[in-house]
Amino acid sequence: MPEYGDTTGGPEVRGSEGLAALWALRPYLRPHRGRLVGAAILMLVSAGSTMFLPYASRIALDRYIIPHRPQGLLQFIALVVAIAAAGAVATAWRARLMAYTGQESIRAIRRALFAHLQRLPVSFFDRMPVGKVMTRLTSDVDALAELLSGTIIQMFGDVLTLVGFLAVMFAVDWRLALVTVAGVPPLVFAFTFLSAQIGRAEDTVRERAASVNATLQESVSGIRVIQAFWAHRRFGERFEQVNRSLFDASRRALLIFAFFWPIVDFTWVASTGLLLFAGGYWILQGTLTIGTLSAFMGYGGQFFGPLHSLSQAYRVIQRALAGAVRINQIMQTPGEQEAGRPEMPPIRGEVEFDHVTFGYEADRPVLRDISLRAKPGETVALVGHTGAGKTSVINLLCRFYHPQSGTIRVDGHDICRVDLDSYRRQIALVLQEPFLFSGTVRENLRYGNLAATEEQMRAALDAVGLNLPLDLVLHERGSNLSSGQRQLLSFARALLADPRILILDEATAHVDTLTERQVQAATERLLRGRTAFVIAHRLSTIRSASQILVIEDGHLVERGTHDELMAARGRYWRLCREQNLLPLETEGGESTDGTGSQDRTAGEGNLEALA
Numbered sequence: 001m002p003e004y005g006d007t008t009g010g011p012e013v014r015g016s017e018g019l020a021a022l023w024a025l026r027p028y029l030r031p032h033r034g035r036l037v038g039a040a041i042l043m044l045v046s047a048g049s050t051m052f053l054p055y056a057s058r059i060a061l062d063r064y065i066i067p068h069r070p071q072g073l074l075q076f077i078a079l080v081v082a083i084a085a086a087g088a089v090a091t092a093w094r095a096r097l098m099a100y101t102g103q104e105s106i107r108a109i110r111r112a113l114f115a116h117l118q119r120l121p122v123s124f125f126d127r128m129p130v131g132k133v134m135t136r137l138t139s140d141v142d143a144l145a146e147l148l149s150g151t152i153i154q155m156f157g158d159v160l161t162l163v164g165f166l167a168v169m170f171a172v173d174w175r176l177a178l179v180t181v182a183g184v185p186p187l188v189f190a191f192t193f194l195s196a197q198i199g200r201a202e203d204t205v206r207e208r209a210a211s212v213n214a215t216l217q218e219s220v221s222g223i224r225v226i227q228a229f230w231a232h233r234r235f236g237e238r239f240e241q242v243n244r245s246l247f248d249a250s251r252r253a254l255l256i257f258a259f260f261w262p263i264v265d266f267t268w269v270a271s272t273g274l275l276l277f278a279g280g281y282w283i284l285q286g287t288l289t290i291g292t293l294s295a296f297m298g299y300g301g302q303f304f305g306p307l308h309s310l311s312q313a314y315r316v317i318q319r320a321l322a323g324a325v326r327i328n329q330i331m332q333t334p335g336e337q338e339a340g341r342p343e344m345p346p347i348r349g350e351v352e353f354d355h356v357t358f359g360y361e362a363d364r365p366v367l368r369d370i371s372l373r374a375k376p377g378e379t380v381a382l383v384g385h386t387g388a389g390k391t392s393v394i395n396l397l398c399r400f401y402h403p404q405s406g407t408i409r410v411d412g413h414d415i416c417r418v419d420l421d422s423y424r425r426q427i428a429l430v431l432q433e434p435f436l437f438s439g440t441v442r443e444n445l446r447y448g449n450l451a452a453t454e455e456q457m458r459a460a461l462d463a464v465g466l467n468l469p470l471d472l473v474l475h476e477r478g479s480n481l482s483s484g485q486r487q488l489l490s491f492a493r494a495l496l497a498d499p500r501i502l503i504l505d506e507a508t509a510h511v512d513t514l515t516e517r518q519v520q521a522a523t524e525r526l527l528r529g530r531t532a533f534v535i536a537h538r539l540s541t542i543r544s545a546s547q548i549l550v551i552e553d554g555h556l557v558e559r560g561t562h563d564e565l566m567a568a569r570g571r572y573w574r575l576c577r578e579q580n581l582l583p584l585e586t587e588g589g590e591s592t593d594g595t596g597s598q599d600r601t602a603g604e605g606n607l608e609a610l611a
Helices: 015-023 030-065 073-119 122-127 130-172 174-221 223-228 232-284 290-331 390-397 420-424 441-445 454-463 483-496 513-527 562-568 571-578 582-586 604-610
Strands: 351-358 367-374 379-383 405-410 427-430 501-505 531-535 547-552 555-560
Touching: 015 290, 030 073, 030 130, 030 290, 073 130, 073 290, 130 174, 130 290, 174 223, 174 232, 174 290, 223 232, 232 290, 351 390, 367 390, 367 405, 367 547, 367 555, 379 390, 390 501, 390 531, 427 483, 441 454, 441 483, 454 483, 547 562, 547 571, 555 562, 555 571, 562 571, 571 582
Parallel strands: 379 531, 379 547, 427 501, 501 531
Antiparallel strands: 351 367, 351 405, 547 555
């Protein structure tokens, strides 16, 4: 069985790893190249407007106001207003383009991630808690959305603005330029010192948030058990533990940023004071104009603005890189479907397990050297105590897992070497714990057959003795139905698929005796011509099986018909004795399982519509 990497996180995301993961997502941005180019051009316009405005104050003061020359001042002010308006329009239009591009890209990423999750093997979800899967689809994708919807372009714009400011300031007056940038080295030192801590803190926050989501999801799923066992306090303490852990991590991350932002603000204030002192001195010396000092006051304020913005963007980038790594880990996990495999031909129903060994963990096999053969149309019953390995046989037949050794063949084809969809379309599964989706009865039935007509759906319901309106809206997991109704509906869904191989994993475990008889009577004719694998705790339901396989501790220890195994007085006989079935075999020689001929023919007319 293939192993799948742990995507639950843990170690700090290295910069190169995060950038590589982000680069791997570039195909989702490629369709929006035109908008990205447009946003970059608009960013240039916006940055140019920002850089011009402080210089405009120098021109206004030195050329018009101080010399008392009002001629042309109004025209110049109009030009400044026009340039500022152009910058504002460019900024707004750029924000609109990036919001659209970011959200469209995120929609595509979320769609691709969801589709890939549907194709991942069951073993992946055995290792990944549901809450953490939800975090990947929500929080991690949202972190990318924040980056792609504007932060990344804004960051490049801030860098461009900084470079432009430096060029203009040194061109206007190199002395004031040096004074203005004197505060940059302390900022670089502080940023370098704190960046590693910021990365670790953000990664820890994301992982602990995923743990909170996982615990919350588990509590909601198990709310009936929690309430039934009065476990509110115990589970509340467990939730508070992970919640407190998230609080501590979030507080630490905020404290790091709370330490960094005042450094930026203090440096700006200190640089402004130094600029006023130096500029005032040079004005008094006659080597500097008031307009130039005014321009540098504007440049100084706007120079530290992008630095402050970049410090905030760094946190967004760290979250996005960590999210991209985790998303990329899932996207690189091999799915079940592999291209180029041959289609599974129409199944006749011959199933063979050839010396199959399997374990959910490599060193702990749950099936050991299992060999069995079912002919087309046979019903094979799997019996044994809980944990014997019965469900593992079903999991392998459904290709939820791969055997570690041996081969599983259907009609002579190794099922691990054929196209998965073409194989699964020809089998149907009814689980012990029925799963119904939110929606109508009609929608749930069509998961078995999308092309099913209304007549076929009604016939499927009638065949299992279930009288429900097709437009009845089901709550989550069908909670507004009884357990027996949920089981019968899942059974009807399987019958509607018209499978060549029907798998019932203790499918009658949650129905009462009367409902069980309805199911047995309705399915007898449907099972003709189909291969069926049945797991049942109630041994009275599988007496007519073509062969009964007794599994014990992963070994196939007995096989035969009901009569053969009863005559052998082995493990199957002892299982029947445990269920008080032995006396039923001695009374009259006829089956006394309660299934009379009248029950057996019930629903015949409804079955005709499904045949």
